Amino acid sequence: MELLSGAEMVVRALRDEGVKYIYGYPGGALLHVYDALFQQNEVEHVLVRHEQAATHMADAYARATGKAGVALVTSGPGATNAVTGIATAYMDSIPMVVITGQVMSFLIGEDAFQETDMLGISRPIVKHNFSVTRAEDIPSIIKKAFYIAQTGRPGPVVIDIPKDMTAPTERFPYEYPKSVKLRSYSPVTKGHSGQIRKAVDMLLAAKRPMIYTGGGVIMGDASRELIELAHLLNYPVTNTLMGLGGFPGTDGQFVGMLGMHGSYEANMAMHHSDLILAVGARFDDRVTNGVDKFCPTARIVHIDIDPASISKTIQADVPIVGPAKVVLDDMIQLVKESKKRPDAEAIAAWWKQIDEWRARHGGRYRTDDSELMKPQQVIEMLCKVTEGDAYVCSDVGQHQMFAAQYYKYNKPNRWINSGGLGTMGFGLPAAMGVKMNFPNEEVVCVTGEGSIQMNIQELSTCKQYDIPVKIICLNNQSLGMVRQWQDMNYESRHSQSYMNSLPDFVKLVESYGHVGIKVTKYSELESAMREAFAMKDRLVFMDIMVDPFEHVYPMQVPRGSMRDMWLSKTERT
């Protein structure tokens, strides 16, 4: 057996795990590892400009592929800079392995240079974390980390490695384990057949059914099964922000996103339904609105791989613990075998009602005569120019909601955004992580002038590695989402939501060696955007001036039911 140092084992284990890129930033505690990286060329390291970006790049790779991304950061400030990225992945259940350097093991606890208790800091925002106490354990710990991150309900795993564990002077026989078994961890692989049978009976008897699906369908690779079941039954489907693309956005059975900024028809249909089939969705407070008023007439079937997601905020009538893909497949078989059929008359009436709701609001926004663009128009144009087929990586704010509402996602894993933590600064590194792994696909970052400045330094990384993403900045010269809340709840007192002294983004990106285009008129938007996308091998930053006073609608009225919504600045349900 080959003898390798701890540092070499880290790199070799990543290679044996099939990792192509790792995203990171060096420092004292990791010097041995960086030296080992230097001496091979199978695992490629991408040098970011801030550790937060490394974690978002790894995270976005995972969101696009379902496989864990890897970030490598040094001890102390390197590790703490990664914390936001770890929390972002944790909140959205994204598989990721983050390797953090640590001071020499015999110095731990002595306030050594660049020492932070990363196990303690990361504990509430990881699925699990490991500390290496014997160098020879490195291969098995890395194997376990990937296994834990990628199975069951996915999540980030941190491996903290003291510097002496990677010393080049000590060598150990290396073998990468083929499999792992943990007596205290065995994710479910199948749903309870009795419960599934019961759920199918209820589904077939429903008169006003709704299928409500989330991120679990995306990360659980269950989109195909979802589409088949929904088509078999002809029932309406709504997606959470995290679930978009799980069901095709242009399918007639899709009623849009639900929740705080969900479509009028999705929220109305949820409120009036008699049966909700929830799949891989966690009844988040941005979805349910006031829990005591949530869908008063609905019975709930809830499929989730994590029992703790079931009946956490809303009591389920039929809980089914299992992977969405397998459970939906079982349901499809049972529906096909069943002699019962959905109640055609009731379902037709339900669709008639839903179509009326669609006609009433149906994603309306007002354009006025001025040349000032509406942000919604920009997203619709983006969808047109990219033919609805781009990877869209978003930052956080109003632009995120517009990108969710007005781009039609027809495939899973293409809408990439931070939903649970809502991390401004996510968009650009996310787009970079996707583009590096899908060089032939169109990858867009939709952002605002606030969010983009949280990780704008990564334009430099894009130059170094030639990452030609397209940045669509909806520039409303304000922290729009904050301003909207101030308009609605604080009599328009715009406390600190105005962005003063914005840079000239065109010049800024040019100084990084990229192309900048500023657009101020709607009449110029399409040609400018086509021009940008025609530059296949260049990063293009589009600074698009949009109406600074636009709000995102619908917006649910706080603590109301799902159907209580503002539909415009003056209209309420």
Add this chain to the structure above:
Amino acid sequence: MRHIISVLMENEPGALSRVVGLFSQRNFNIESLTVAPTEDETLSRLTVTTIGDDRVIEQITKQLNKLIDVVKVVDLSEGDHIERELMMIKFKANGQMRAEIKRTADIFRGQIIDITPNTYTVQLVGSSEKLDAFITSLGNTCIMEVVRSGVSGISRGEKVLAV
């Protein structure tokens, strides 16, 4: 309602902090907590008493089960079980209180485990309620120090918590 939850977990550094951290992170309450290794030295057993409605207790057991270091979880209060807590209590024992303390300790089947001319230290084992009752019956005036172990519990009959 008060529940006694028993947890079998890997006897590894960090495992305890994960459990304790979970309770504070998720705003669950801890009344008492005990932990010690078991006959299998790779496992330790932790007992926590907590208060919450059914929904909260369900979340506590589910969230505990999710911790990778946790091997098994049982809510002892769901079935027949025995709970015990150990208390050592030091009294100022002068004059007629000396006899009074001795008498009360006998009634509660406590033992006097340390004596000085002015103090008695009593050891008492029982349910938390019984320990409370002992304290109440002697009043607060002569108590110098109370040390309680926190609750441990075990199911009655054949049922066991093991891997």
